[in-house]
Amino acid sequence: MKKIQFKNSSQTETVGKIVCVGRNYAEHAEELGNEIPEFPLIFLKPASSLIFNGDNIIHPSYSDEMHNEVELVLLIGSDIKNADDESAENAIAAYTVGLDMTLRDIQSKSKSKGHPWTLAKCFDTSAVVSDFKLKSEYKLTGDEKIKLSVNGIQKQHASLFQMIFSPAELVKYISARMTLEKGDLIFTGTPAGVGKVNRGDILTAEIENIASLENKII
Numbered sequence: 001m002k003k004i005q006f007k008n009s010s011q012t013e014t015v016g017k018i019v020c021v022g023r024n025y026a027e028h029a030e031e032l033g034n035e036i037p038e039f040p041l042i043f044l045k046p047a048s049s050l051i052f053n054g055d056n057i058i059h060p061s062y063s064d065e066m067h068n069e070v071e072l073v074l075l076i077g078s079d080i081k082n083a084d085d086e087s088a089e090n091a092i093a094a095y096t097v098g099l100d101m102t103l104r105d106i107q108s109k110s111k112s113k114g115h116p117w118t119l120a121k122c123f124d125t126s127a128v129v130s131d132f133k134l135k136s137e138y139k140l141t142g143d144e145k146i147k148l149s150v151n152g153i154q155k156q157h158a159s160l161f162q163m164i165f166s167p168a169e170l171v172k173y174i175s176a177r178m179t180l181e182k183g184d185l186i187f188t189g190t191p192a193g194v195g196k197v198n199r200g201d202i203l204t205a206e207i208e209n210i211a212s213l214e215n216k217i218i
């Protein structure tokens, strides 16, 4: 079982399921030639795919096109189903910065055949998170900057207010379709600037006032 860590706390939390949101920034949907969604696009990653700040991201041998995706990640702090606006917000216990590493060549093949994205999104080390910042310590304003650099060169840079669906809207939508449990994570989608990364690259990412991470691809 994977356990996440918190900033300024010795508390840990066992991770349940990882729910991910696709196309939650308009410019990113457009850069991949996708329509801006009317409803959140949802997929899952297994907890076994999770690694942490400082761990190596292992590039699978069966892909020639791994992409970076930096994302705000939410920790669910209480079991919740059919949340309303208030209970959705209250169910979010902490935030961090994460990476939804994606095998874009495998995903494109899957999309063209109408197959699931599983093999493009669920490989070992495909989900990266840093330490979580408890909401009791810092309440997200929505204006925080989110950014990612590859070998020190900035590739992704946006503000969280550019998200099409807010954290609470995502929790409300997802909880109406599957129970969210204490310890579940939600990856909330990536801004524009995704691209091919290679073995040896160092990825650094940050969400202002929340967390940062640094991971090498091997």
Ligand code: ZN
Binding pocket: 020, 021, 022, 069, 071, 100, 187, 189, 190
């Ligand atoms: Zn993503």
